[in-house]
Amino acid sequence: MRLSLRRQLLLLALIALVLPWAAWQALVQMENLLRQGQQQALEASGEAVARSLALRPALLPPAAPSLPVHALAASPRLDGDVSDWGDVASPLETEAALPGVRFAVGHYNERRLVFIAVDDVTPQRGEAHWPGDLAIDAVLLELDTSLGQMRLKLAARADGSTRAAAADGSAAPVLAEGGWRETADGYAVELALPQGLSLDALRIIRRDADGGGGVTESASPRFALYRPSPRLQRELGALLPDDVRAVVVDGRGWALAADGALRADAAGDDVLSWRRLLYRAMLDAAELEAFAAEASPLRDDRAERLAAAQGRVESRWRRDPQGTRLILSSAVPVRVDGEVRAVLRLDRSNAEALLLADRAAAHLLGLTLLAFLASGGVAFLFATRLSQRIRRLRDAAEQALDRSGEVRRFEVSAARDEIGDLSRSFSQLLDEIAAYTSYLRSLSSKLSHELQTPLAIVRSSLDNLDLAALPADARPYVARARDGVERMGQLVRTMSEATRIEHAIAAAEHEAFDLARLLADVGEGYRDVLAPRRLRLDGIEAPCLFHGAPELLVQALDKLIDNARGFTPDDGEIGIALKRGTRELMIEVRNTGPKLPEAMRHRLFDSLVSLRDRSRGADGAVHLGFGLHVVKLVAAAHGGIAEADNLEDGSGVVLRLRLPLRRAPGGEGARS
Incomplete structure (x- = not known):
């Protein structure tokens, strides 16, 4: 990569960037220290609130395993479709001891409802009221109710409404209605218990028939069911510090109570916009994840909540995607008798840290940036002046020699450096x-x-x-x-x-003429000279107006034809072609015969260079290698070049004159 002197000096001046870089690092370090202090303070507040809640165990979920009974906004249809359960359906509960089964428990108008979805790749359907141990797919529910313990069996042959039966297929002790629906992965069943029947515990047993008469069972633990206490939210609100949002969740992440609100991001009113953007860039550089709402407003599946459910205090910083501030989330376990009964999550923004960091760093950043701009500006001006002087020296050196080799006047600098x-x-x-x-x-x-x-x-x-x-x-x-x-x-x-x-070329007068006609005329004159070799003319059918010296081009063509004749066997072929482009013309002379050595491709047109025998040829002439040098001089006189190459098929050599298209002094075009 080529760098000008001005750019090199400018890069050297960039060393001054160490000043704003050092200020930036100080700002980042200060902001980190402020965030560490906020995190420690929030974790301490969370532990204090958690200890206060632990003194009221009646407000917390029972010991695990337990399940919440969700309050539904509307009475669902008993059709095996959980979409009308609202946010409870995303996601459903799972249990490691019960693979392939998802479930939820809800209530509406003092009526308990149970939804169960089962993955089943070997469907063997049957009715729940069939007596005996038939090999069919079924779900058994063991319930602790206000009427005592009971066991219900759920099964159906096809979609539609269904009723629960006893485990042996007889009539159930209570009238439990539901709906059965076949799904793409298996089946789903929705059951409603009689209104007023309380439900204290639940155990789910899945029976899976394999079609060969075998049946496998898998069962969940006995879940203690509970409903969140309304008093928990009141107690939580009384314990919260200002500008903190708190959520209490159970061991599975379901929200039990929430209170408080984050402070609004009012820092934009107190911080200049450009410094606000600078602070935002600093937060982006910290590679923090963006703050996002939970997938379900009823459930918390964040990493810090999962860690707190295992008994650890965990905190995470996240960027507010709508503002400059950061959001700190700290999760603290709520222990009763050494067992984690719930998790308390506190959220707080760092808008105050933004104001403190801005006030502390405004003057530092301003001074360092001013120093950098001043030093960079001086270096840039000096580099510009220096590069201009060197550029003038380069231009003068490039123009010191013309095409003919004459030395022109060189302007000498008077500077004493x-x-x-x-x-x-x-x-x-x-x-x-x-x-x-x-x-x-x-x-x-x-x-x-x-x-x-x-x-x-x-x-x-x-x-x-x-x-x-x-x-x-x-x-x-x-x-x-x-x-x-x-x-x-x-x-x-x-x-x-x-x-x-050389004198004749320098003194030759240029004029406008038909280059195609010229090649046609001289080409016909070469046929007798080249016999018995064949001569082929290409590209001379249409007129081609060109501005140049026709006698010089004829002389160059004579040299090219003489060179081709010397290397072409008697049964070979010589071709003359005129090729036209948008900016240049090409006159090509091709001949069959020996190939051109690679080392001679760029030296062939030099003076006193020849591939022929230095002794006399068959025509008695002594070849000194001056003919092709004349071709090079003629091409240079027309602003073009001469070049040599081997034919693509390896059958011979092609010599080219590349001549640029130029307009005549009188405005007459040089194009065809």
């Missing part, structure tokens, strides 16, 4: 590069001029030796010397030609 020294060093270096470039540009013409005379002397001397009577064994050496002279002469001529071509 390291960047000023660097700009002056760049200027000195560019002056030396300009002098060396000028020397190199004139070197080829000087060498070609200076070497003409020595070559002429050597050539005339070799001619004189040919006229002399030389021994036969000396003539091969003379021939080799003549070859070397010819090669040196070709090199000198090539250097002179390179100088002329």
